[in-house]
Amino acid sequence: xxxxxxxxxxxxxxxxxxxxxxxxxxxxxxxxxxxxxxxxxxxxxxxxxxxxxxxxxxxxxxxxxxxxxxxxxxxxxxxxxxxxxxxxxxxxxxxxxxxxxxxxxxxxxxxxxxxxxxxxxxxxxxxxxxxxxxxxxxxxxxxxxxxxxxxxxxxxxxxxxxxxxxxxxxxxxxxxxxxxxxxxxxxxxxxxxxxxxxxxxxxxxxxxxxxxxxxxxxxxxxxxxxxxxxxxxxxxxxxxxxxxxxxxxxxxxxxxxxxxxxxxxxxxxxxxxxxxxxxxxxxxxxxxxxxxxxxxxxxxxxxxxxxxxxxxxxxxxxxxxxxxxxxxxxxxxxxxxxxx
Numbered sequence: 358x359x360x361x362x363x364x365x366x367x368x369x370x371x372x373x374x375x376x377x378x379x380x381x382x383x384x385x386x387x388x389x390x391x392x393x394x395x396x397x398x399x400x401x402x403x404x405x406x407x408x409x410x411x412x413x414x415x416x417x418x419x420x421x422x423x424x425x426x427x428x429x430x431x432x433x434x435x436x437x438x439x440x441x442x443x444x445x446x447x448x449x450x451x452x453x454x455x456x457x458x459x460x461x462x463x464x465x466x467x468x469x470x471x472x473x474x475x476x477x478x479x480x481x482x483x484x485x486x487x488x489x490x491x492x493x494x495x496x497x498x499x500x501x502x503x504x505x506x507x508x509x510x511x512x513x514x515x516x517x518x519x520x521x522x523x524x525x526x527x528x529x530x531x532x533x534x535x536x537x538x539x540x541x542x543x544x545x546x547x548x549x550x551x552x553x554x555x556x557x558x559x560x561x562x563x564x565x566x567x568x569x570x571x572x573x574x575x576x577x578x579x580x581x582x583x584x585x586x587x588x589x590x591x592x593x594x595x596x597x598x599x600x601x602x603x604x605x606x607x608x609x610x611x612x613x614x615x616x617x618x619x620x621x622x623x624x625x626x627x628x629x630x631x632x633x634x635x636x637x638x639x640x641x642x643x644x645x646x647x648x649x650x651x652x653x654x655x656x657x658x659x660x661x662x663x664x665x666x667x668x669x670x671x672x673x674x675x676x677x678x679x680x681x682x683x684x685x686x687x688x689x690x691x692x693x694x695x696x697x
Contacts, residue, residue, distance in 0.1 A: 376401065376563035378677070379556050383407045383575025384422040385439035385609060386601060387568030388429040389663040393673030394566070395430050395500045396666075402500040403556040405585075407570070408485065409505075409512035409541055409578030410523050414462050415453070417472040418479055421524070422575070423489055423504055424471055431496035439609070442467045461529045486550055501552070505579045508547035512578050513540050523574065532611040536618045539573050541581040549584035557588040564680025565589060567598035569661065571612045572631050573619070580635075589635055595683035597638040597676060599661060600628045604644040608662060629654050637683050640676060655683060 382391050382404055394402050407422045421440065428434040428442055435443045445465035454460040464472065471492070478488045484507040493502050512523040516534035526532060557565065570576050580586050589596055605623050607613040613623040621627045625645045629652040632639070638655040641648065642662065649656040657679040663669045 375561050377403065377556070377559055377561045378564050378566065378680070379403045379405065379553075379562065380566045380568055381405050381570075381576055381579050382422070382426065382568040383570030384410070384425040387422075387570035387575065388426050388434075388439070389669050390566070390568045390599060390672055390676070391426060391500070392429050392666070393663070393669030393671070394676070395498075396670050397673055397677065399499040400501070403553070404500055404502045405505055405550065405553045405556075405579060406502060407505060407575045407578050409510050409574075409581075410527075411509070412511070412522060412524050414472075414524075415458065415464070416476070417464075417469075418476045419462075419464075419472050419524075420475065420485070420489075420504070423485075423502065424468070426502050427471075427489075427492055427496055427498060430498045430500060430502070433496070441465055462524060486552065501556070503550045503553050503556075505553065505585070506547045506550055506582050508543065510544045510547050510578055510582060511542045512574060513542050514538075514574075515540070527574075527611075532614065536615050538619075539577070539615075541578050544578070544581035545583070547582045549582045549588070554584060554588050557592045562592060562594040563684065564594050564677065565592065565596040566676050566680070567596070567632065567636065569599040569601040569608075571601060571607075571610055571615070572628065573612070573615055586635065595637040595680045596635060597640060597657075597679055597683070598628065598632050598636045599640040599672070599676065600625050600642065600645065602628060602645070603642040603662060624648060626652060638679055640672075640679060655686075657682075 378398055380391055380394055391404055406426050410421045412419055425440045433442050435441045442465060445467055447465055449466050449469055450463050475488050485504045486507055489502055489504055514521045514526040514536055515538040516536055518534040567576060601607055601612050602623050616623045625641050625648045629639050640657050643658055643660055646658045649658055659675045661672055
C-alpha cells in the first residue's frame with residue numbers, strides 16, 4: 358500500500374455531492390466501467406485514457422482507445438464488438454481493398470469521419486487534448502476525457518516475430534506472436550496531460566480508479582508518462598484498481614496470455630503486485646474471493662463481469678463505495694494516532 362499524503366480538513370470533510378473522481382482506462386474493458394461511472398458521476402468524472410495505441414493509418418491519426426471511450430459514453434458504440442460505431446457501413450474499406458490498400462485495420466464509414474477531422478485539426482496546430490474536448494462537446498459527453506499526453510508515446514511489443522507496433526500485434530497478428538517484452542517509445546520525453554495532473558490535485562478528489570483494462574498494454578503506457586505515477590502517489594484520495602482477471606482468465610483480450618508469456622500467474626495476486634506501492638485497494642470478482650486475505654492490500658469482493666449497463670453501474674457504485682470506506686478508514690487511523 359502506498360504512503361498517502363495527509364489531506365487537509367477541507368478534503369476530509371468534502372461533501373459527497375461535490376466529490377470528483379479520476380479513472381485511468383484503456384479501451385473496451387475500461388470503457389465499460391467508465392460508462393457505469395459516468396452514469397453516476399456525470400461531469401464529476403475525469404478519464405485519463407491510454408494513447409499508446411495511437412498510430413498513423415492510411416495517412417490518418419487514429420486514437421482507438423480515445424474513440425472507444427467517446428463512442429461508449431456517447432451511446433454510439435457497437436455493443437457487439439465493444440469498439441467502433443454501431444450500425445456502421447464499410448464502403449470505404451471495400452474501395453480501399455479494391456485498390457489494393459491495406460484492409461487489416463478496418464475503418465468504418467462513420468468512424469472514418471473522426472480520424473479525418475482529428476488529422477485535419479492536428480495539422481492545423483491543435484493538440485490532441487483540444488481535439489478530444491471538441492469531440493466530447495459535439496457528442497454530448499459530460500465526463501472529461503483526456504489523452505494521457507499530447508506527445509506521442511507508442512506501445513511496442515517485442516515478440517518471437519520481431520518488434521511490432523501495438524496495432525500490428527493486436528489487430529493484424531491477432532495477438533498470436535509470443536510476447537517477450539513491452540515498451541513505450543517516447544514515454545521518457547513525453548509530458549503528462551496538464552488537465553490530468555490538475556484533476557489529481559483537486560481538493561474535491563474522492564477517489565482514483567484504475568479500470569480493468571490490460572495492465573501491461575493499456576494502463577502501463579499511462580503510468581510510463583513522467584508525472585503520472587508521482588501525482589497518483591501524492592494525491593490524498595484513495596487509489597484503487599479493479600482486477601481484469603476473473604477465475605484465472607481475462608474476460609476479453611490477451612491479458613492472461615501475455616501474463617503467461619511473461620512468466621506471470623494470471624491471478625489477483627499478480628495484479629496486486631503489479632500495482633504495489635500505487636494502490637490502496639483492489640476490487641476482486643467473487644470467483645477470486647479466496648485470494649483476498651493474502652494480497653497485502655485492502656480488498657472488496659463483488660461481481661466484476663460487466664455484460665449489461667446495470668452491471669457496469671453496479672460495479673461503479675462498488676468502486677465509489679470502496680473509495681469511501683478507504684477514506685473513512687484513513688480518517689479513523691488518523692484520529693487514533695491523534696488520541697494516542
